[in-house]
Each structure stands twice: as structure tokens, then as C-alpha cells.
Amino acid sequence: MKHRILIVDDEAIVRDFISEVLIRMGYAPLAVEDGQKALDYLRRGEFDIVITDMKMPGISGIDLLKQTLGLWPDCRVIIITAFGTIEQAVGAMKLGAHDYITKPISPDHIEMVVAKALEYKTLKLENRVLRREISEKYSFENIIGKASSMKKVFELIQRASPSDSTILISGESGTGKELVAKAIHYNSPRAGGPFIKMNCAALPEGLIESELFGHEKGAFTGAIRATRGRFELADGGTLLLDEISEIPPSLQAKLLRVLQEKEFERIGSGQTIKTNVRVIATSNRDLKDEVGRGNFRDDLFYRLNVIPIDLPPLRQRNEDIPLLCEYFLDKFAQKLGIPAKALSDKTMGLLLAYQWPGNVRELENVIERATVISKNQELKPSDLPSEVSSGVPDFPRGGLEAGITIDGAEKMLILKTLKAHGGNKTKAAEVLGISTRTLRNKLQEYGFSE
Incomplete structure (x- = not known):
């Protein structure tokens, strides 16, 4: 999109000179001879830059500066001033002017000031968009x-x-x-x-x-x-x-x-x-x-x-695992530019049964890995890391912790014993003092298949 630049000066020779410099830069400026006509255009639409003389009949450059920023706060206003009125130009910058150009006007100076003003505005808008995106990314939702x-x-x-x-x-x-x-x-x-x-x-x-x-x-x-x-x-x-x-x-x-x-x-x-x-x-x-x-x-x-x-910890809020999985599946599908994948019932059962020592971060990594490596639209247990797909998670070194339920402690003990015996159900049942059938029933209850 072409940048819109408005030139305001009561001297035709100044307007024409600045217009010619800007046209050489690739812009198509609009030039008017007084502040009232400038305001008429500003009320119809926004300009990226307004270059205005400080002293003009009727509406002065300072008045035009104030009204321009009142209409379009992001507009960059550049003041043209004679050498003897530089202090006034500095005062205008305190009121919100972006910069000033002194007479006699140099083409190089115009090019530099305009380029910097446009760069500043672009960066400001990009920063605003970035902040909005960050705010949305870190919203409570x-x-x-x-x-x-x-x-x-x-x-x-x-x-x-x-x-x-x-x-x-x-x-x-x-x-x-x-x-x-x-x-x-x-x-x-x-x-x-x-x-x-x-x-x-x-x-x-x-x-x-x-x-x-x-x-x-x-x-x-x-x-x-x-x-x-x-x-x-x-x-x-x-x-x-x-x-x-x-x-x-x-x-x-x-x-x-x-x-x-x-x-x-x-x-x-x-x-x-x-x-x-x-x-x-x-x-x-x-x-x-x-x-x-x-x-x-x-x-x-x-x-x-x-x-x-x-x-x-994630193991204390199992009901959130399906929601988190759905979120991460959508996230990585968008990142990879592919349709969102789904989880088979068995896969979800394994994810629900796992203890997640690494919590949500570990779940996110598991879903990303499965999304990337799986050739199927539906993710299978074989797409999961071995510690998850085997149904025998790695446990925290500290063992049982305060706050865990009796059922949770039983589940942890059963799975830890099964892991210690290489997945051998008969041996694990013997060590636990329960029948193999009871062990199988418990594993089915936890979402593990044969």
C-alpha cells in the first residue's frame, strides 16, 4: 500500500519543490495551500505524514498539528520552519510533532526525515499488532x-x-x-x-x-x-x-x-x-x-x-488431559499446515493412565512428536514414546507423595511393580499378592489393553 503524504504551505514554490522530491522517492503526495484545505482532506481520511509550514495565513502550522493529532494520533507531522524560529519548532515537537525541516530546504534532508518518519510509524504499528497478538496468546482463555x-x-x-x-x-x-x-x-x-x-x-x-x-x-x-x-x-x-x-x-x-x-x-x-x-x-x-x-x-x-x-500437577487433574490433547493437536496441525489428527481410544487411555512427571510440558512434547512422526490421521499407541505406550511410566524418585488418593497409590504401586518385572503380569501379580486375573482387571480399569 502506498503511503499517503500531505504537504501544506502557502508558497507554491515550496509545495512544488517538496512534491518533486517525494515523487522521486516513489510517493504521490497531495499538496494544498492552507490549513483549512488540509483539514478538509484530513477529515475525509488518514494520512501517514503531514508536512506543514509553521507560519501560514489562517490556521497556523501549530494549530494544524494539534487538530491533525486529534483526528489521527498515529500521523507523523513534520514542521517546516525558518532558521530563526527553530525554538518554536522544538516547542512543536513537545506538542507531538515528529520532526522539523529548516529553510532553505535540502532534498537530502527531506528524504531522510520522511524515511525516518515512515519507519517510525511502521515500527509503532508493528509493535501494536505484536502486543495485541501477545495479549491474545497469553489471555486467560x-x-x-x-x-x-x-x-x-x-x-x-x-x-x-x-x-x-x-x-x-x-x-x-x-x-x-x-x-x-x-x-x-x-x-x-x-x-x-x-x-x-x-x-x-x-x-x-x-x-x-x-x-x-x-x-x-x-x-x-x-x-x-x-x-x-x-x-x-x-x-x-x-x-x-x-x-x-x-x-x-x-x-x-x-x-x-x-x-x-x-x-x-x-x-x-x-x-x-x-x-x-x-x-x-x-x-x-x-x-x-x-x-x-x-x-x-x-x-x-x-x-x-x-x-x-x-x-x-497434571496427574491430579486427569479430566484436563483430553482438553489439552485437543488443543495441542490443533496447535501442531496449524504449525505443520496439515489437518488436525485424532487420538484412538486406546491412545487416549494410555495418556490418561500415564503419571506425567513432566506435566503439561511433557504432554505437549508427546503430542508434537506423535503428530510429526505418524503417517496416520488417527494416532495409535505405537506413535507414543515407549514409557507411555508400554503403560509403565517413569515415577518420581521420591515415590508416593502427600495428597495422593488410595486408588492413586494402588495404581502407582501396580504399575511400578509391573515395570520392575519387565511387564511380566504373572510375576508382578505374584509379588503384589494378587491373582493374575485381578491384575488384568486393574490394568483394564486403568485403560491398558492386553
Whole structure:
């Protein structure tokens, strides 16, 4: 689409000159001699750029600037000014003008200013579209689940999002902690600000302080330039501290101070920097236990735990597995440009019976793998990884955990015993002290075929 450019100047020679430069650039500008005619055109439709003289009879360039931005806030207005009125042109930029051109007018200067104005507008529009897409991607509707435990999570994050309170999201790896954090950010008043993430477990202890607070040039060996930390980068937005339990004790007091006082200093600097950041922390450990063990400050825990959100593991919300499968099947079909595949009843039975130690992330990987490698429209058990298709999942090293039901414990024990004996049902039944028929009935109950 051709960009629309409007030239406004009471001198015909100036209008013609600027028009000729723009035509050489490949544009088809419209030129008028006064502000009133310019407004008539602006009321009929939007222009990408308006180039206007500052001093004209009737409506001045400043008045035209104000009315143009009132009609079309995204329009880039460029002011033409004489050398002696540059201060007025700078004043016009404070009112929203994009740039100014001084007389005598240079063709090169016109080309440069117009090109930069169009580039700025394009980037601004692209950024707006990107933010809209991100907002839609991380809307609450994209956090999938109908289990009662997930409904409670939805209600909590919807209530928490409009606030500025610190949030602690807990849950096993793969339960979607970062997805929830992004949903909170992009549905909060800070959605227009940055979302900055720092994985505390991925950094050596000696680098975490610098990553959080930044450093000055020469603050330590290798600090060849001043660097802003995550708190500065996240100013006006949200800072996600992933795996907060890995923050070393020596830094926990400094982090507590930032949360309480909203200020910090870069390493090697005595200058205090104010910060306006919402902090969301995540942990796959129980921070209360870490406090009890002396690994985590209790005052920092209470400061982070203003709004706690606990994400249940996938094995505790089996009813969500069919919904998640449907979502991932559609997602990868769109990605690959193919019709969405389906799951056979046996395949779904295996997915429902599996313990999912890697939670939703593991399920997503399994569906992606099956979608890519299967030649069939309906995914079979043979399209699944061996630990899923065999019906004998890998179990967490810790064994049974608090909160599991009696039926769940029985199921885990049966499947673990079967795995330990290579799938031999007779031997597994003998060890379990039940008949082979009972074992077979239990396996059918769990969705496993012969």
C-alpha cells in the first residue's frame, strides 16, 4: 500500500519543490495551500505524514498539528520552519510533532526525515499488532483446564492481575508457571510495559547480583561497560524471577530491600536508583520447607507470598488431559499446515493412565512428536514414546507423595511393580499378592489393553 503524504504551505514554490522530491522517492503526495484545505482532506481520511509550514495565513502550522493529532494520533507531522524560529519548532515537537525541516530546504534532508518518519510509524504499528497478538496468546482463555483445582487458579489470577501485589507461583516443572505469569502481566495495567524474565537457577551465584541490579564499568574484572540489570530493564513492567529458591542467601537481603523500598544500587555505584516493577516469583520447591531448613529468609518469603498461586500437577487433574490433547493437536496441525489428527481410544487411555512427571510440558512434547512422526490421521499407541505406550511410566524418585488418593497409590504401586518385572503380569501379580486375573482387571480399569 502506498503511503499517503500531505504537504501544506502557502508558497507554491515550496509545495512544488517538496512534491518533486517525494515523487522521486516513489510517493504521490497531495499538496494544498492552507490549513483549512488540509483539514478538509484530513477529515475525509488518514494520512501517514503531514508536512506543514509553521507560519501560514489562517490556521497556523501549530494549530494544524494539534487538530491533525486529534483526528489521527498515529500521523507523523513534520514542521517546516525558518532558521530563526527553530525554538518554536522544538516547542512543536513537545506538542507531538515528529520532526522539523529548516529553510532553505535540502532534498537530502527531506528524504531522510520522511524515511525516518515512515519507519517510525511502521515500527509503532508493528509493535501494536505484536502486543495485541501477545495479549491474545497469553489471555486467560489459553490456560486450559476444567478441573476444580484449575478453576480456583483461574479465579485467583483474574483477581490478582489488576493489582500490583507480589505473586508467588508454585508448582512442579512443566505445570505452566511462566504461562500464568505472562497471563497476569498481559492482563494487568502493566501490559504496555516490559515483561522481563530471569532464571535464578541458570546463572552462577557470582553473576546473579549483576544480572539483577546491573553494574558500572570497572566494578569487577570483565566489567568493560556499564550494564543495566533486570530491575532497570523491567521498569514500568513486570519482572519474573523464575526458580526464586535458587537465590543465594547472600543476595536475599538485597532482594528484600528492593521489594520493600523500591530502590537499589548498581554494583560499583553509590547512586540509588528508584524502580517501578511488579515482581512475580516462581518455585518448584516448597519455600516454606526451605525457610524451615534455613535456606530461605522468612521475611523474604512473606514479602513474595502476598498472593500465592499453587499449580496442580497434571496427574491430579486427569479430566484436563483430553482438553489439552485437543488443543495441542490443533496447535501442531496449524504449525505443520496439515489437518488436525485424532487420538484412538486406546491412545487416549494410555495418556490418561500415564503419571506425567513432566506435566503439561511433557504432554505437549508427546503430542508434537506423535503428530510429526505418524503417517496416520488417527494416532495409535505405537506413535507414543515407549514409557507411555508400554503403560509403565517413569515415577518420581521420591515415590508416593502427600495428597495422593488410595486408588492413586494402588495404581502407582501396580504399575511400578509391573515395570520392575519387565511387564511380566504373572510375576508382578505374584509379588503384589494378587491373582493374575485381578491384575488384568486393574490394568483394564486403568485403560491398558492386553
